[in-house]
Amino acid sequence: MSDRSIRSIAIVGGGTAGWMAACLLSQTLRGTGCAITLVESPDIGTVGVGEATIPPIFDFLKLIEVDLDAFIPATQATFKLGIKFDDWRAIGDSYWHPFGTFGVSIDRRPFHHVFHKARAQGLDPTAPQFSLAAALGDAGRLAHPDPRVPGPLAGLRQALHFDAVLVARFLRDHAERRGVRRLEREVAEAKLRDDGFIEALALKGGGELAADLYIDCSGFRGLLIEQALGAGYEDWTRWLPCDRALAAPTAHAGPPPPYTQAVAMDAGWRWRIPLQHRVGNGYVYSSAFIDDGAAQDELLSAIGQPLAEPRKLSFTAGRRKTMWSRNCVALGLASGFLEPLESTSIHLVCSGLYKLLDHFPDRDFASVNIAAYNRALADEYETYRDFILLHYCVTARDDTAFWRDRTAAPLPDRLAERLELYRACGRVDAKPGELFTDLSWFYIFEGMGVTPKAYDPLVDASNFQQVRAVLPELTARIAAVVAQSPTHEAALAAIVRRSA
Numbered sequence: 160m161s162d163r164s165i166r167s168i169a170i171v172g173g174g175t176a177g178w179m180a181a182c183l184l185s186q187t188l189r190g191t192g193c194a195i196t197l198v199e200s201p202d203i204g205t206v207g208v209g210e211a212t213i214p215p216i217f218d219f220l221k222l223i224e225v226d227l228d229a230f231i232p233a234t235q236a237t238f239k240l241g242i243k244f245d246d247w248r249a250i251g252d253s254y255w256h257p258f259g260t261f262g263v264s265i266d267r268r269p270f271h272h273v274f275h276k277a278r279a280q281g282l283d284p285t286a287p288q289f290s291l292a293a294a295l296g297d298a299g300r301l302a303h304p305d306p307r308v309p310g311p312l313a314g315l316r317q318a319l320h321f322d323a324v325l326v327a328r329f330l331r332d333h334a335e336r337r338g339v340r341r342l343e344r345e346v347a348e349a350k351l352r353d354d355g356f357i358e359a360l361a362l363k364g365g366g367e368l369a370a371d372l373y374i375d376c377s378g379f380r381g382l383l384i385e386q387a388l389g390a391g392y393e394d395w396t397r398w399l400p401c402d403r404a405l406a407a408p409t410a411h412a413g414p415p416p417p418y419t420q421a422v423a424m425d426a427g428w429r430w431r432i433p434l435q436h437r438v439g440n441g442y443v444y445s446s447a448f449i450d451d452g453a454a455q456d457e458l459l460s461a462i463g464q465p466l467a468e469p470r471k472l473s474f475t476a477g478r479r480k481t482m483w484s485r486n487c488v489a490l491g492l493a494s495g496f497l498e499p500l501e502s503t504s505i506h507l508v509c510s511g512l513y514k515l516l517d518h519f520p521d522r523d524f525a526s527v528n529i530a531a532y533n534r535a536l537a538d539e540y541e542t543y544r545d546f547i548l549l550h551y552c553v554t555a556r557d558d559t560a561f562w563r564d565r566t567a568a569p570l571p572d573r574l575a576e577r578l579e580l581y582r583a584c585g586r587v588d589a590k591p592g593e594l595f596t597d598l599s600w601f602y603i604f605e606g607m608g609v610t611p612k613a614y615d616p617l618v619d620a621s622n623f624q625q626v627r628a629v630l631p632e633l634t635a636r637i638a639a640v641v642a643q644s645p646t647h648e649a650a651l652a653a654i655v656r657r658s659a
């Protein structure tokens with residue numbers, strides 16, 4: 160270890176972000192002697208409603224060596240094969256953004272171009288016919304990915320729904336077992352050095368906590384990154400006007416489906432996330448188009464009697480102008496907020512952590528290194544913002560002022576270019592490594608009724624009679640896997656029994 164290496168880290172906040180950071184940093188820095196302390200206030204609660212994830216969550220859990228057979232029962236988790244969107248294009252309309260592969264690549268051409276050709280040939284294909292995840296979801300069944308078996312199982316991917324409060328508790332035990340010290344205190348303020356770096360955290364009631372590196376996981380308030388360091392906030396309300404959520408759990412009315420449901424509402428949308436012990440529901444809405452009382456009435460008339468009073472949360476879509484400033488890195492809600500339509504927040508915590516490891520500093524805190532981190536995360540936030548915005552901007556709905564406004568609002572340049580490119584030739588040109596690939600964009604375009612003028616011309620180089628024969632075979636192979644798979648409920652019960 161160099162004599163400039165980081166010797167101590169202070170994490171402020173014990174929500175999902177704080178404990179995820181504690182787990183990954185303690186895992187990565189084990190054996191270096193770096194001391195990690197997490198301080199969380201007993202009086203300031205966590206948001207605790209982050210319940211739906213995306214497939215890379217499994218990479219994170221594996222990296223920090225979590226035993227899934229223990230994690231799934233402890234967090235009341237269920238499996239998620241994708242998101243089903245209801246009423247987004249038009250009321251009564253429904254579409255899937257499933258995980259995993261779509262059809263098969265034919266002559267190395269992406270299948271969604273083959274799909275467009277099939278439609279142009281009058282075959283009337285539908286996206287769920289060629290996605291195992293969507294077919295399993297519609298049947299309420301669950302299979303696990305198996306890369307050893309050629310066929311649809313090899314390309315299947317899944318994620319989890321879980322109770323965020325239980326996850327924080329689970330990760331806390333995990334991190335504490337790895338030597339992370341937990342301090343149950345409230346941070347009163349950050350004391351700054353003359354050069355603007357954080358020197359120490361003053362604790363309410365007396366005492367201080369000093370460290371070389373500070374991780375701000377204090378939630379929306381951004382106690383260090385904003386209140387102490389004044390990073391500034393880039394407000395995206397003009398594109399994503401939803402600024403409130405009402406969250407309320409209900410009891411199960413049937414077996415838990417293995418997917419998240421996102422239902423468009425009068426002034427936003429509603430999530431439905433099945434857990435083992437309850438269903439999480441919430442209405443994400445824009446206070447410019449509906450007041451809180453009317454939003455609550457609309458939510459309750461959709462979900463029925465909740466198990467607890469609806470909880471209100473307020474936020475502003477956007478991100479910190481810099482997510483790493485001097486010796487402080489913000490993660491989770493302290494770094495920014497995107498509505499949970501594509502379940503990106505917890506993933507952004509993972510991604511921020513991976514990028515922090517890729518740019519791990521020493522005590523010199525090279526400013527070019529910090530700038531590189533900020534550029535990478537800003538770009539990631541912006542591509543997610545555009546992808547979320549896509550769900551709104553091509554709607555055919557005009558039944559409320561909120562929906563009429565969605566197609567009238569101007570778009571960020573990059574999204575406008577992607578829309579134009581897709582409409583012309585069915586491509587998006589997502590960069591290698593982008594979370595939402597051309598296929599993800601295809602699902603949303605297709606579900607929202609946007610069909611490109613032309614498909615990949617190289618698809619015409621394949622023998623279409625052979626392609627025509629492959630399509631029903633693919634659907635039949637998917638149907639065979641679905642028929643052999645247990646129900647989601649039975650698959651969960653087996654895991655819970657195994658861990659008992």
Ligand code: FAD
Nearest residue numbers: 172173174175176200205206209211346378491492504505
């Ligand atoms: P919080 O949960 O707010 O935790 C903040 C922590 O900081 C707390 O422990 C608090 O005690 C501590 N703290 C604050 N001030 C002080 C202080 N002065 N001293 C000491 N400690 C302090 N994400 C998804 O991935 N999927 C979803 O489906 C999803 N749904 C969401 C729905 C809504 C309506 C909202 C608002 C968010 C959703 N999210 C979702 C985001 C997700 O909840 C958060 O990204 C995640 O929980 C991380 O939160 P956090 O740890 O950053 O902040």
